Amino acid sequence: MGGMKRDSLMAVGVFCVGLLMIFGGAHASRGYPDYMLVGPLLLVSVGVVIRRRAPVGALVVGLVGIAGDLVLGPSTGTVLIFTDNLYSAALYGPRRLARWMLWIAAPVVVVSGVVALVLNQGWISILLWTVQAGLVILTPITTAVIVRQHWDQVHLERERAEQMARLAELDRRAAVVAERSRMARELHDMIANHFSAIAIQSTAVLSRNDLETPVVRRVLESIRENSVEGMSEMRTMIGLLRQDNDEVEAVRHRLADANQLVERSRQAGVRVELRISGVPRDLPAAMDLAGYRIVQEALTNVLKHGEAKGLVSIDYEDDRIVVVIENPVAERTAVLPGAQSGLIGMKERASLVGGTLEAGPFDGGWRVRAEFSQSAAPKIPARKMDS
Structure with a gap:
């Protein structure tokens, strides 16, 4: 809605400037009253209002307006506003439309030079008509195509940057998971050592009936120490991710x-x-x-x-x-x-x-x-x- 409001204000502004130019004499006189040039000016100004929301419609009303203006005048203000109609249609309209406009614009410029040659029979007139036609028709379309290409490039670079950021995050997560998996394997071996010692010592106590109380107490203290240490290591291992079907390294590194x-x-x-x-x-x-x-x-x-x-x-x-x-x-x-x-x-x-x-x-x-x-x-x- 903000863009529509800006375009409407812009249309009102250029319409007022166009009126001043018409009644100030900035148009070719073909015997028609000046107020008749207001109609084409109004049409191209409407194209400015809808330039973003309906770029194809802006091109259509602009073409109708410039055709009427060429018959009645032409008027400098209407021609200048028409360049915005062309620019907006090529920039905001379908990509195929921009290509077609570019292909059509070049022959139109050449035809304008031929018409000048037929009407005026002078090389200077041919040059002036060709340059003016190029500035009014070809320049805004070419500019819009270039701007659109830059927009596309910026969009692609933004997508590429987002993809690189996602890949970097995936690499970071993969590194964390791999490290946790490695730690899980190693901690598994440490815990297994503690509980193996518990199993061996408890089996020895149960298999002997002639052990004295101090000996049994020392064995039980060792069992208790191994169980506490094993549980401590178990708490460290909880939450770590472990890959299946991996070889386990039974090495204690210090x-x-x-x-x-x-x-x-x-x-x-x-x-x-x-x-x-x-x-x-x-x-x-x-x-x-x-x-x-x-x-x-x-x-x-x-x-x-x-x-x-x-x-x-x-x-x-x-x-x-x-x-x-x-x-x-x-x-x-x-x-x-x-x-x-x-x-x-x-x-x-x-x-x-x-x-x-x-x-x-x-x-x-x-x-x-x-x-x-x-x-x-x-x-x-x-x-x-x-x-």
């Missing part, structure tokens, strides 16, 4: 094994330095695994995008563990475009065990910093044994 990852990187040609501060200690299994995998993924990115040099720092503090991996990178690869899925996976691992991870450029290099708090790690509170 942050304390970071030296093995460093050694592998050195064998691959990367000069990696390992610094450990504080006293290494046992960590919750999920946290241990997350720290190991973060170091592994970060060193992989160093090999892919870095300058064949890196530093791994592991700081064991009182209630937290800070893992930092730094490496210099070339200026052209400072944003590490190929590491997005790996960064998503590392952040997912850290968040699932109550930790945080930051990754980004620093002075001439790239830094990954993960922080884990043992008090924030998911765990099951110990329950008292029934007597």
Whole structure:
């Protein structure tokens, strides 16, 4: 409705200007009264009103108006408004109409030159008529076609950008699902180890009748410890997605094994330095695994995008563990475009065990910093044994 209102105001404005031009003498005189030129002016102005809502109708009333004006005048104001009728029909009308208008406009311009030649027998007249016909007929149609092509290109680019955004979101989700699936497999093995120990120890107690009370108590304490740890790992695993028919890796990886990852990187040609501060200690299994995998993924990115040099720092503090991996990178690869899925996976691992991870450029290099708090790690509170 806003566009219709604007077009109506525009039509009123150009109609008033056209009246001033008619009664001001801006028309060819063929012996007709000036007021007769108002009718064609009114028709082309109506075309301006309906230019968006009915572009084909605007072209029709415009053609009728310009035909009457050519017979009676022509009038400069009516001709100029007619150019908008042509422009609107080519821009807002069907695509086939725009093509037809363009194909018809060129012959019409040529015919106008021939008519000028027949009527005036002068090359200057031919040139003037041809140029005027081109400006009035061909220019607005060509301009509308070009603008329409730009609109189509903008629309295609917008659709392409939306598709790229959807693909990027799908890639991000796929990376999260893949990382969770991998963690689910590994956590499954850890939980299986805890409950296997429970089964073995309980079977041993049940199969022996000669065990002393202190021995039975120690075994039951071990069973209780394994069950609590197993339930803690189970809580971490809940909600993770696991793919079917995948091979299960029965390997327990620990942050304390970071030296093995460093050694592998050195064998691959990367000069990696390992610094450990504080006293290494046992960590919750999920946290241990997350720290190991973060170091592994970060060193992989160093090999892919870095300058064949890196530093791994592991700081064991009182209630937290800070893992930092730094490496210099070339200026052209400072944003590490190929590491997005790996960064998503590392952040997912850290968040699932109550930790945080930051990754980004620093002075001439790239830094990954993960922080884990043992008090924030998911765990099951110990329950008292029934007597």
